Amino acid sequence: xxxxxxxxxxxxxxxxxxxxxxxxxxxxxxxxxxxxxxxxxxxxxxxxxxxxxxxxxxxxxxxxxxxxxxxxxxxxxxxxxxxxxxxxxxxxxxxxxxxxxxxxxxxxxxxxxxxxxxxxxxxxxxxxxxxxxxxxxxxxxxxxxxxxxxxxxxxxxxxxxxxxxxxxxxxxxxxxxxxxxxxxxx
Amino acid sequence: xxxxxxxxxxxxxxxxxxxxxxxxxxxxxxxxxxxxxxxxxxxxxxxxxxxxxxxxxxxxxxxxxxxxxxxxxxxxxxxxxxxxxxxxxxxxxxxxxxxxxxxxxxxxxxxxxxxxxxxxxxxxxxxxxxxxxxxxxxxxxxxxxxxxxxxxxxxxxxxxxxxxxxxxxxxxxxxxxxxxxxxxxx
DNA sequence: GTGATTTCTTGATAATTGTCAAGTTTTATT
DNA sequence: AATAAAACTTGACAATTATCAAGAAATCAC
Numbered sequence: 001x002x003x004x005x006x007x008x009x010x011x012x013x014x015x016x017x018x019x020x021x022x023x024x025x026x027x028x029x030x031x032x033x034x035x036x037x038x039x040x041x042x043x044x045x046x047x048x049x050x051x052x053x054x055x056x057x058x059x060x061x062x063x064x065x066x067x068x069x070x071x072x073x074x075x076x077x078x079x080x081x082x083x084x085x086x087x088x089x090x091x092x093x094x095x096x097x098x099x100x101x102x103x104x105x106x107x108x109x110x111x112x113x114x115x116x117x118x119x120x121x122x123x124x125x126x127x128x129x130x131x132x133x134x135x136x137x138x139x140x141x142x143x144x145x146x147x148x149x150x151x152x153x154x155x156x157x158x159x160x161x162x163x164x165x166x167x168x169x170x171x172x173x174x175x176x177x178x179x180x181x182x183x184x185x186x
Numbered sequence: 187x188x189x190x191x192x193x194x195x196x197x198x199x200x201x202x203x204x205x206x207x208x209x210x211x212x213x214x215x216x217x218x219x220x221x222x223x224x225x226x227x228x229x230x231x232x233x234x235x236x237x238x239x240x241x242x243x244x245x246x247x248x249x250x251x252x253x254x255x256x257x258x259x260x261x262x263x264x265x266x267x268x269x270x271x272x273x274x275x276x277x278x279x280x281x282x283x284x285x286x287x288x289x290x291x292x293x294x295x296x297x298x299x300x301x302x303x304x305x306x307x308x309x310x311x312x313x314x315x316x317x318x319x320x321x322x323x324x325x326x327x328x329x330x331x332x333x334x335x336x337x338x339x340x341x342x343x344x345x346x347x348x349x350x351x352x353x354x355x356x357x358x359x360x361x362x363x364x365x366x367x368x369x370x371x372x
Numbered sequence: 373g374t375g376a377t378t379t380c381t382t383g384a385t386a387a388t389t390g391t392c393a394a395g396t397t398t399t400a401t402t
Numbered sequence: 403a404a405t406a407a408a409a410c411t412t413g414a415c416a417a418t419t420a421t422c423a424a425g426a427a428a429t430c431a432c
Contacts, residue, residue, distance in 0.1 A: 061329055068324070080321060084314045113307070120306030121299070127313035128270045134320045135266060138254070141327050142360045143247055146389070166410065174328045176390055181411055332419070352380065362420055367381055 021116065025108040031055075031099040038093040043086065044079035046103045053099035054163055058171075059090045067172040070160055076130075096164055141174055149173045150183045207302065211294040217241075217285040224279040229272065230265035232289050239285035240349055244357075245276045253358040256346055262316075282350060332361045336369045 031037055031053075038044045040059060048055075050071055057069040057077055068091065071077035082089030083106055113120050140152050153173060154161060160169055170180035217223055217239075224230045226245060234241075236257055243255040243263055254277065257263035268275030269292050299306050326338050339359060340347060346355055356366035 066329060068328075081318065084318055117307065118303040120310050121303065124306050124310045124313060127310060127317060131313060131317055131320065132267065132270055134317065134324065138320065138324055138327065141324065142254075143252060165408095177410075178391080178412085179389060182389095185411075351378095363380075364382085364421080365419060368419095371381075 018119065018122070021112060021119070022104075025112055026102040026104050029101050029103050031095040031101070033095055033098050035095045035099070036092060037095060037099075038079050038089065038091070040079075040090055040092045041088050042082075044082040044089050044091075044093075045106050047076065047078045047083060047106060047109065048101045048103050049076045050074065051100040051102060053095065053097040053101075055093060055095050055099055055101075056164070056168060057091050057093050058168075059092065065167075065171060067168045070157070070164065070168075070172065072157075072159065072163075096168075146173070146175045146179050147183055149175070150180070204305065204308070207298060207305070208290075211298055212288040212290050215287050215289050217281040217287070219281055219284050221281045221285070222278060223281060223285075224265050224275065224277070226265075226276055226278045227274050228268075230268040230275050230277075230279075231292050233262065233264045233269060233292060233295065234287045234289050235262045236260065237286040237288060239281065239283040239287075241279060241281050241283075241285055242350070242354060242358075243277050243279050244354075245278065251353075251357060253354045256343070256350065256354075256358065258343075258345065258349075282354075327360055332359070332365050333369055335359045335361070336366070 026049075028051075037048070037055065038046075048071075050073055052073055054070065054072045055077055056067045056071075057079065058065055058067045060066070069077060077093060079089035079091040079093060081087070081091065109123075113123065140149060144152065150173060153169070166180055166184070167177045170177045173180070212235075214237075223234070223241065224232075234257075236259055238259055240256065240258045241263055242253045242257075243265065244251055244253045246252070255263060263279060265275035265277040265279060267273070267277065295309075299309065326335060330338065336359060339355070352366055352370070353363045356363045359366070
């Protein structure tokens with residue numbers, strides 16, 4: 001868990017009090033493989049950090065199942081549209097492996113921010129980081145062939161190719177399962 | 187300018203002091219059409235809000251000129267990779283019309299945040315908003331045909347089609363200029 | 373305003389990728 | 403371990419989109 005903070009904000013280590021404050025609003029939870037952690041159409045009020053396991057965020061477009069995010073150890077996930085805009089989410093979230101997570105209720109987080117405004121800094125740094133991640137993802141999608149997209153992801157997150165069903169990676173990369181299979185087979 | 191704040195955080199109106207503090211670090215600047223506001227390869231340390239005019243953020247991929255962001259009145263722009271990560275940017279920024287902007291030095295902004303940590307809240311809300319914008323953009327790109335992408339943008343930002351050269355919109359939508367032209371001609 | 377440059381359009385063709393279908397392999401259940 | 407279900411692979415074909423090329427239209431510079 002410490003790694004998660006380390007990843008996103010070195011400030012944590014300058015003040016162990018911060019870790020304590022955050023741990024106070026974090027709840028440890030477990031899910032089984034294939035469990036649905038969040039269902040589309042409902043409001044998601046939690047933010048999750050993974051201790052172990054792997055999850056995906058996805059939605060349906062014209063009955064096709066599209067993965068938009070993978071999260072493994074130390075990564076975070078949530079139904080981001082719902083969490084930020086406080087509306088029903090278009091996304092669902094599924095455990096792809098048995099999962100141990102730390103769950104943070106967004107209201108608790110906002111209360112903490114109100115009580116200790118200096119922690120907003122952490123929230124901002126975190127958002128800056130995931131914003132950059134998203135910018136990269138757009139670049140990857142906007143201008144690369146299927147083969148290039150495959151290779152980029154293989155370089156960035158090789159473990160996905162061992163731990164996740166191909167069809168989910170294919171949809172994440174915006175290509176058909178057949179095209180994915182042909183690329184993999186060289 | 188007030189509209190920019192209104193767009194991103196209603197909190198501003200609960201406390202006019204905030205506007206004042208921000209205005210203290212904002213500098214008014216003008217650019218001529220075709221001016222390069224920022225060149226790739228250099229570090230960008232400013233964040234811009236447009237009072238009037240239109241700009242684009244772009245980069246070169248294999249000698250092709252790819253637009254990744256348009257900004258018009260009340261919108262903001264910067265070389266986001268550079269600003270957040272403090273490294274040389276891959277992006278350049280061009281004025282597509284005569285431009286009046288408010289420019290904020292990122293260091294000044296961070297100093298303001300240090301002096302008044304409660305303003306981090308504003309930074310976080312702003313990032314949340316542009317994060318959601320980006321999520322939508324990925325959805326638009328990942329799973330829509332050229333025609334659909336054209337229609338989505340036409341609905342969301344019709345003014346671009348009147349004010350911006352087609353080739354820039356085409357690259358922004360991830361399609362060739364010829365395909366763009368054929369879709370437009372119905 | 374005239375010529376030069378850039379942008380846009382249109383056609384022909386080629387390349388990429390998706391869809392459908394059938395068979396194979398892998399995984400899950402009992 | 404046997405069976406059922408799900409996931410993956412492969413081929414044939416179709417659809418989409420890019421590329422190249424050439425001409426038309428629009429914009430820019432003097």
